[in-house]
Amino acid sequence: MTLSPAGTLRVAFAGTPDFALTAFDSVVGSRHTVVGVLTQPDRPKGRGRQLAASPVKLAALERGIPVSQPVTLKTEVDRADLASWRPDVLVVVAYGLILPRAALDLPRLGCVNIHGSLLPRWRGAAPIQRAILAGDAETGVCIMRMEAGLDTGPVFLERRTAISRHDTGGSLHDRLAALGAAAVVEVLDQLDAGAARSTPQPEDGVTYAAKIDKSEALIDWGRPALEIERQVRAFNPWPVAETRLDREQLRIYAAEAIDGAGAPDAGAPDAGAPDAGAPTSSSAANAASVADAGRIVDVGGDAIIVACGSGRLALKELQRPGKRPVSARDLINTIELTGRRLG
Numbered sequence: 001m002t003l004s005p006a007g008t009l010r011v012a013f014a015g016t017p018d019f020a021l022t023a024f025d026s027v028v029g030s031r032h033t034v035v036g037v038l039t040q041p042d043r044p045k046g047r048g049r050q051l052a053a054s055p056v057k058l059a060a061l062e063r064g065i066p067v068s069q070p071v072t073l074k075t076e077v078d079r080a081d082l083a084s085w086r087p088d089v090l091v092v093v094a095y096g097l098i099l100p101r102a103a104l105d106l107p108r109l110g111c112v113n114i115h116g117s118l119l120p121r122w123r124g125a126a127p128i129q130r131a132i133l134a135g136d137a138e139t140g141v142c143i144m145r146m147e148a149g150l151d152t153g154p155v156f157l158e159r160r161t162a163i164s165r166h167d168t169g170g171s172l173h174d175r176l177a178a179l180g181a182a183a184v185v186e187v188l189d190q191l192d193a194g195a196a197r198s199t200p201q202p203e204d205g206v207t208y209a210a211k212i213d214k215s216e217a218l219i220d221w222g223r224p225a226l227e228i229e230r231q232v233r234a235f236n237p238w239p240v241a242e243t244r245l246d247r248e249q250l251r252i253y254a255a256e257a258i259d260g261a262g263a264p265d266a267g268a269p270d271a272g273a274p275d276a277g278a279p280t281s282s283s284a285a286n287a288a289s290v291a292d293a294g295r296i297v298d299v300g301g302d303a304i305i306v307a308c309g310s311g312r313l314a315l316k317e318l319q320r321p322g323k324r325p326v327s328a329r330d331l332i333n334t335i336e337l338t339g340r341r342l343g
Helices: 018-028 055-062 080-084 127-133 167-194 225-234 329-332
Strands: 009-016 033-038 043-045 049-053 090-092 111-115 138-147 155-162 240-247 248-258 296-300 303-307 311-319
Touching: 009 018, 009 055, 018 033, 018 055, 018 090, 018 167, 033 055, 033 080, 055 080, 090 167, 111 167, 127 138, 127 167, 127 225, 138 167, 155 167, 225 240, 225 248, 225 311, 296 329, 303 329
Parallel strands: 009 033, 009 090, 090 111
Antiparallel strands: 043 049, 111 138, 138 155, 240 248, 248 311, 296 303, 303 311
């Protein structure tokens, strides 16, 4: 097998969505050479359902880098392009295909993966959203050596970041993508120098981040306000938490649990001060019974206040069908809401 010139690696890259694009740009901008890209086949997108290329494919074509889009990597024919590139290492980021042993063994230095959690917590497809939904105080990225199991490989390095009450799935996605992009180049440099060291994942603390199903976006107002707040944050920008107002879909992009049961204590992991415009009231006035769950109990200022199974939720940004997202203030000025029930 032909080796790279001293000081560089021949890197094949496997990735598909925007999360992978950040890492792809970082590797392309490093001293290593990207010799080819694996990405998912073009998929129908938008209202017209026209075939659309992945963000990584578009970026690779712009740079004149060879692209391969196999439906599977199970056969030698499917792996032919990857083999022809003679990679020293394969970097895998949100690719979307399971790599069989034959593919994992093809690069001389193996395959490395950027995973958006602190392994072994949240192995699987949706670690970013699951961390927010669970109320985790922090998360991060791990650069690991890939093996046959699901996100089970030893970890070269990790980078951590706190999760605040203002973080959404989108904001955390972007922050982790940047952390992973820098970290994977660091690992490539270590591999090239023969200095990379990996540590097996601990056996304790394993959790799995199942793929997000769109049905999870529907709000159950009988749940605590803080849990619904996390649902709203985790599912922004996709699939977006939603409820019903007179059988009409109402999507919720921003919300905050306020002053009472269901809102976090000051020392809780994701505690944070309410926004400046958040409504306040006495604890007695805040108490919401299950029977009242989903009822709009107050409107005014910058929020629509909804009773939950425990506590109340201040809705800040919403969207009606066929309309653009608007602030709660704008929606209040459009329709009468006081006393109506959501769900």
